[in-house]
Amino acid sequence: MNHIDTLEIEHPKLTSYTLYVDGIKLSEGRCKGHTEVILSPGDIEVWLNPLDKDWGIVPNIRIGGFLVDPYLASITIYDHMIKMRYNDSFYDSYQKSSLQSIINSVDPTRRDDLVFIEKCYGVSGPNTEIVESIRKILDEKNTVY
Numbered sequence: 001m002n003h004i005d006t007l008e009i010e011h012p013k014l015t016s017y018t019l020y021v022d023g024i025k026l027s028e029g030r031c032k033g034h035t036e037v038i039l040s041p042g043d044i045e046v047w048l049n050p051l052d053k054d055w056g057i058v059p060n061i062r063i064g065g066f067l068v069d070p071y072l073a074s075i076t077i078y079d080h081m082i083k084m085r086y087n088d089s090f091y092d093s094y095q096k097s098s099l100q101s102i103i104n105s106v107d108p109t110r111r112d113d114l115v116f117i118e119k120c121y122g123v124s125g126p127n128t129e130i131v132e133s134i135r136k137i138l139d140e141k142n143t144v145y
Contacts, residue, residue, distance in 0.1 A: 005039045009082070011059035013050040020045040039063065039086050047081045055079040063090070072097040099123055 009017065010033060017035050018028040022042040029035065037046075050057045056079045061068055063086075070077055073094050075084040102121050103111060110116050117123060122130065 005064040005086075006036050006062075007039045007044070007046070007086075008034065008036045008062035008065075009046060009048070009059045010034045010062075011048075011050070011057045013052075013054055013057050014048060014059060015051050016049040018047040020047070041087045042085075044084045044086050045081055068094065069098075072101060 007019075012033045014031055014033050014035065016028070016030045017037075019026050019037050021040045021044055026040065027037055048057065048059070058077055059082070061070060061073075061075060061082065063073070068075070070082075073084065073090075074097070075082055102123055103117070106117055106121070
């Protein structure tokens with residue numbers, strides 16, 4: 001990996017965690033609803049301890065500062081831990097899963113209509129024109145004359 005990523009886990013009832021990578025304990029600690037650890041490549045397990053042993057919490061998960069959909073990121077959430085594989089292809093796999101999810105949500109009769117998909121879902125690129133128009137609208141609404 002060329003850069004360092006973090007794994008953030010957040011839930012108001014989270015009180016402590018233990019991080020394992022490839023079965024080796026790398027860190028553990030107490031926390032008040034939020035923890036952030038450095039991600040290492042490998043099979044990740046984070047054991048969670050919620051307040052009053054209220055098992056079954058579903059935490060928010062961020063990787064590299066970005067909120068991820070656990071299903072699309074292939075993160076399994078158990079009542080006591082989260083489990084995932086983290087490697088060089090994590091972001092590519094997540095992007096492919098996300099795009100496939102978008103395509104799957106399109107009406108089956110329109111899935112081959114790339115113009116429709118781009119217009120309604122904007123999946124082909126950064127969409128700089130749309131972003132600039134949104135920024136302009138937001139600036140106009142927030143600017144006091």
